Amino acid sequence: MKKRFHWLIYVCFTLQGLFISPWIWGNNHYKVIAQTSPGFTGYQFVQELDSVSSLRSEKLDTIVLYNKNGHRGIDLNRNSFLLSGEKLDYSTRILPPFISVQQLLKGNASGVFIQETSGEPGASQNIFMRGISSPLFLQKDVRGSQPVVYLNGIPLTQNNPFVFDIQQYDLNPIGPATNLLSTIDINNIESIEVITNPADLARLGPLAANGAIWIITKNGDSRKTEVEINTYVGMVTAPGYINPANGVYEKSFRNKFFDQYDITESDRSFPDYLKDETNPDYFGDSRWSDEYYRNAPKYNMNVAVTSGAERANFRFVAGYTGDAGNADKTSLQKVNVSLFVNMTPLKGVELNYMLSGSSTTRDRNRNFVDRLAEMEYLPDLSTPIGSSINAYKKFTDFYQEALDDNTTNVIRGYINLNANRGNFNFGTNLSFDYVDNVRGVFYPSTILESVNYVSNYSGYNQRVIWNNHFRYYPKLNEKHRLNLELTSSLTNDTYHYNYARAFDGPNDYNKSSSSGNYVMYRYIDKENSRLMSFAGIVDYSYNNIFDLGLTLRYDGTSEVQPDHRWLFTPSVGATWNLKNHFLNHSKTLSDLNIGVSWSRLTKLLYTNQYSIGPQYTSMELSWEDETIIPSYSGFASITRPYTKGWIGYDMGWPYADCLNLVLKAGLWDNRLSFKMSVFNRENKDMVVRIAVPQELGYKDQFSSGMQVNNRGIELNIGSSILSNRNGLNWDADFNITYVDNKLKKLPNGLTQLAIDDRLLMVGRSIDQFWVLKNEGIYNDASEIPINSNGKLLSTDGISFSVGDPNWSDMDGNGVIDSDDKILKGHSTPPIYGGLYNRFRYRRFDLNFHLFFAAGHDALNVRSSQRYDFMTLDNENSLKAVKEIFFWQYTNDKNNYPIYNPLSEVHPYRQDQDIFLESLSYVKLRTVSLGYNFKLFNKKKSDKNNAYLYFVANNLLTFTDFSGDDPELVNFNGYYTGYSLPIPRSFVMGFKFTL
């Protein structure tokens, strides 16, 4: 019955267009709907136009109109910044030499925090909008908390983290791991909007539950014919702060501990490489950094042609970009080609399409840790690479034989058909996004214990979307405006990969898994998920004073079990323009708006694994620290998912109830503008793993019912401090965000839940570290507490003694264990923001951009590893891997106590608060200077000109953090020091339009 009902709805929605369309086309009078982009429906009111030929350009004006004047309540919250069409002059606007959308966003928009955890070009970067709504334990969890990025209305796919299912380490995904948001042609971006308002997100649907980034590209334009050339060249520079060291430093560092405790020479255990002080690899020069770091070029060349006639226009763009890291010879090259066509084949019918392709190749880092994690093979780690330039060169020479090809090819586009008749509009749109990821790896036997390694990865993400909308906008009178809309949407996602790898082939000549008699291990996986949505939208506006928007959605997804897969969610938003209502004649006050919205947003699960409920899997025969063993005695196996976790029935959609308040004001013709948003978001029915009694073979089960609250305030201030037509102009934009997260509920009434090295506790934040409280050191035996049984304080059965750390016994039971760990710090920043200044004097303009984040912390794993040498010397794990940059003077905090190196209590364990450090920072990100030649200034137009600019990036950092860079911290707040530095770069660019 229910099935039939859905079916009926869909047919009705589709047929509505059929019935109404001929009636629209039959009439000679028509109106054109201004629509920002395909597939994106119901955003703003229609604009009546006289001529179809000016369609495209008028559209842009429409966008401007609504952004600027805020006619629409739900549009109020849209951040217009940086590249926004309205505010900045395109032709003179400097496009920073960034390669990813995340880099463009960083520090530029309120409500968005960007994690750039490595300076390696094209490495993945995380976006968190309005805080984190679910705990981040694994890389997978990060994927589930990312906002969706729309490119001209196409929601772009992200790489599926299901590859981690076959990986032993949660470090890098197999495959090229390219940041898919670096495949977009940055130079062709016209505007980026950050959509955080829940009423807006409700209209975008479940894909946008974590927030949305709305990118509009430059497009065809019937009004102009122009050729635009934009090119830049520059350098990334080697970091200045590296202070290389050799074995002498390491040995003296260790001796400090032995000296302190008068340990005799014979009891000082040094690993072999520190014993022989005549070994030039470890005790010779330490000039490895000469080879490792470098200055490297970055460049870009972009050509765009735009032309148009009355009925059609197009834009063609081609670009080539090269980017480089300043360490480990990392780089990225990409080619972008895009074509945009807009046509009016018939009166009242509009046809647009886009076809965009890119190819990105990357030279990735050569870190041992990344390589070993990928190989899932731990060699004997007791002897690290030497610090001398020869030792390092030997490695890089061997590495010449290696192969590490990473290519990401993307093709995406849309075709969009819109028909208008009277007060009706019907549109249909087909979009696709296809990402092809290919990686070929070969490591010669010379760089790893005579074992060579080969692997080939080939995978794709494919998304196809079909959207329809039908809109009715009756003309009531001047004061009342109404827009009614019905939309439907189908989304089909497919993710697939093929992966093959082999170890220890007969020779180093065959570098592909398809040759050379390798014993191959093969992996294949495919996931297909579908989403189906219907929505009804009502927008009503009264006299530019009151606006009301209502969205009713009905979404179904294959990710949810059949009996719960359809969910109805409402959303409502309203604004009240106080300025227009009461202060229409005020000269000082140019804008005063207040808006409120409430939405229930359905969240996707980003996996199909829950949809089938109790299940069987073939992945259980292997174990921790072991690669996949698929079979027994050569026969495939299938078992319950014992280590993965039990999945039961009755798991529905997670959803979020969001409340949003906005106050927007402008003074003196908006020379000073101000916007404040306050939000509260309850994320409900989220899935979490909870522990179960282990006597049925399971460790835990997936349970739905976790609730997390996010709330916060965003503030934007825009000002035009100086404004002289021929004199000095100074604009300044400032944004700041405060966000907070709190765990409200766990499934089954649990109050706390320990998962690996994290603890979730109801009433506390979900991003806190779980650490022992360190109170210093036991200098005297009398300081060591004795419990009620007369036993000395102990941990893991070992009593504390002098020279051991003083960890607080929080529960007072005389034993230090996980019950004594406390929640402390935050891995995501509660406060962040940015300041953008722009000075203009005649033909010069000078910009600088500062951004900051505060109140978050990192666990300094690098320090812990350095101090914990007594443990790691004897441990063969990824933690014990020493990279070449181990050989440097580190600027560790100097206040770590010196504990007895022979202590058995593991004094420098990672999970204690001495390693917790504040990460607050301010960075001077960009300074740029531009000069506008205005070569062809015939029509006093800004469009035809030549523009020369210089940009310096990543210039200064102010922080107390002892690590190299407070940004290079993993998503979970762990600072390992393995990330490549974010380089400082200097670029000179020239932009030419004619």
Place this chain on the structure above:
Amino acid sequence: MNKNVLHKLSISGLLSFLLMIGLTISLSSCDNFLDESQVNNAAAETQQWNTFADVRSAFMGVYGLTRTALAENNSHWVFGELRSGDFASYERKDLKSVINNDLGGASKLIQKLSNWRRFYAAINAAAVFIENAPQVAEKDIKYSEINLNYDISQVRALRAFLYFYMARVWGDVPLVTNSYDNGTFPEFAQSSATTVLNYAESELRAVIDDLPFRYGVSPQSYYGQNDDYWQGELFTNVSATVVLAHIAAWKGNYTDVDAYTSYILNNLEQVDATYTLVEDLTSPTGLFSVKSGSKLLGFSFGFENRETSESGHIEDLTLAYPIVQKSYPDVYVPMDTILTMFPETTDLRFGMDTVSMRYRSNYFYDINMPVPIFSKIQVVKDGQSNGDYGIFASALIFSRPEEIALLRSEALVVLNYPEDALSILNALRSTRGLRVLRYSEDLNDDKLVLLKEIFNERRRELIGEGWRWYDQVRYQKIVGDNPELMALIQYGGIYWPVAQDVLRSNSLLVQNSYWQN
């Protein structure tokens, strides 16, 4: 052309296009659209337990999980070989504490090893199999009653074996015999070790008659393969008897041991098992590498099936350069211990060539190194191809004829048949290059000296196969000359602690008394 005509033509084209779309949609319902989704690496309940292939996969799953339970973190060897054993840890503190019987500490290794979840995963898989396999016999005619009977019997035997294994390691453990396969996770309290052992014993007795000596004897086949394929891979009638014999021995019931071991030794031919020559035992392509009926009970890691692994083999702990690329082994047998263990120079496993005065070291690689490498078991990759890539394919052998022979002679001594015991021992000794011992001349007519000699022989013969610890416990239970170990036996210190993780998630469990703080 008339503009209006064009206009209308296009409209109708557009119309039919839209109509087509509408029709396409109307042909399939919305829910069907959402049903057609693929879930990665998982099968829904409705997709399992339908066909012959489903049963086979689940059946192999039980075997695989059993192998995993024993192999994960090298459990079998850390439990059986390292604890108070002959190996010394080169540098690893966690292994050192196991060797020193110091299990109270919570090194990661001890935490992981003391977690019994992996055993219960296999036990649960067995229960799921037993409860579901019969329905397939009704659905798929390819799955015969005989096949079903074989499968269920093996799975029950495997479960009994796992319970025996757990009772040896932890003593009292929860006895769970149903799958509870419905999302409820009841808590279970520990049952006494005796109850668990009795359960294992009764289960094995119940199925033993249904277990054949060989699977798939031509013209029959078993899962498409013949008996040579399944040699040493599956639980046979003899395997079940081996476990019964060891349960009896662990319980001190040597009368039963006598009966069971006698049965096994009488039926070796049935399973094609023989004593293994020393060179075959220590060869990379020998007993540990190939299929053989001499693995009375064992679990393979076939290289040809990509079932090799780094851990889960004694080699992971014992091998080092130049056999694999690793500076030093994690554990080694110190030279003094080697010399004590192998007092006779003629021993083919380790001895002295009296002519060249050089060590004969089939068990050890280059005895002159400061840290000698224990190389008795060294199946690197398939054992044949070049390469020192440290993955191993050696089978986990629980028992082979030599082990049963020695167990039998142990039983015979306890039951006061020293001469019979000695003749079995001598038969084995002769294959190892050792002279025949005479009861009166060499052993002073003393049962205890004989018993000690039998256990010394076990120590030599079975080193690296996970017996040393249990042998010591059994020896002490008989002889009781080591007060330290006797105290451990008395206070439950021979058992492992239960992992904190396990205790925390089940309120009915108690820590083993010896390891309570």
